[in-house]
Amino acid sequence: MSLTLLLGYFAGFLTTVSLVPQVVKMWTTKSADDFSLVMLLIWCTGISCWVVYGVLLNAVPIILWNVSTLLPAVAILIMKLKFKGRYTKELKLLLNEKSQVKDLKN
16 A cells, blocks of 8 residues: 555544544534534535545545545534524523522522
């Protein structure tokens, strides 16, 4: 295996694995408020374009790692849509409960 090909596989591995902590954090906190929906849509489209580009070039590292990156990217996008505003709603509920407790103390 050439050094160039090895570098391609290693770069793709790092790029893909870098998303795992974010997916885990979003899943455990049930919050995706820090992500822009427009950015996620552009990002997923860009990754899809890389897959097509890799297919056209018959470049296995580009195809493999961009398909692998697309999976957590789509998971992040789905969680963004599923958890939309969840953090804001929970914060409002928490603040409302605190104000009610304060009113009871007075």
